[in-house]
Amino acid sequence: MGVIACSSEKEQMETIRNLAVNDMKIQLQLPEGTKFNTDDIFVSDPIMDTEELGEIFVVKFALKSQDTDGNIVLKNHTLEYVKIAEGVIDASDYALKSFD
Numbered sequence: 001m002g003v004i005a006c007s008s009e010k011e012q013m014e015t016i017r018n019l020a021v022n023d024m025k026i027q028l029q030l031p032e033g034t035k036f037n038t039d040d041i042f043v044s045d046p047i048m049d050t051e052e053l054g055e056i057f058v059v060k061f062a063l064k065s066q067d068t069d070g071n072i073v074l075k076n077h078t079l080e081y082v083k084i085a086e087g088v089i090d091a092s093d094y095a096l097k098s099f100d
Contacts, residue, residue, distance in 0.1 A: 011089045013043045019091045020059040020079050027099050028063075028077075040064070046083070055083040056097065 020043070021036055040062040046055035061077040078100045085093040 008089075015089050015091055016043050016057050016059060016081055016094060017041055019081065019094060019096075020061070023079060023096055023099065024061060024063070024077065036061070037064075057081045057083070057094070 017038070020041065024030065024036070025034055042060045044058040044060075046057055048055060057080070059079040059081065061079070063075045063077060065073050065075070067073050078098075080097040080099075081094040082097045083093060084095045087093040
């Protein structure tokens, strides 16, 4: 039974990661085809929110870009998702709570 839970948790983290990538593209108005390095994306373990009685997942991005002089610029972004449904692997089970 532990294998099922582990697999489900991995799928959940992957779902949240993919959702965050799509939301980053929308929030920052990035061009179609923008790629992200998965090493620059961190998804936290779920945090229980006593106010909303749900789980919150924090996703942190380290987004690298270049300025007009060719210097690498590192910007950090944080997205918070709240679990709004009982499912695990469907993106519609999570809602973007905040973007910074």
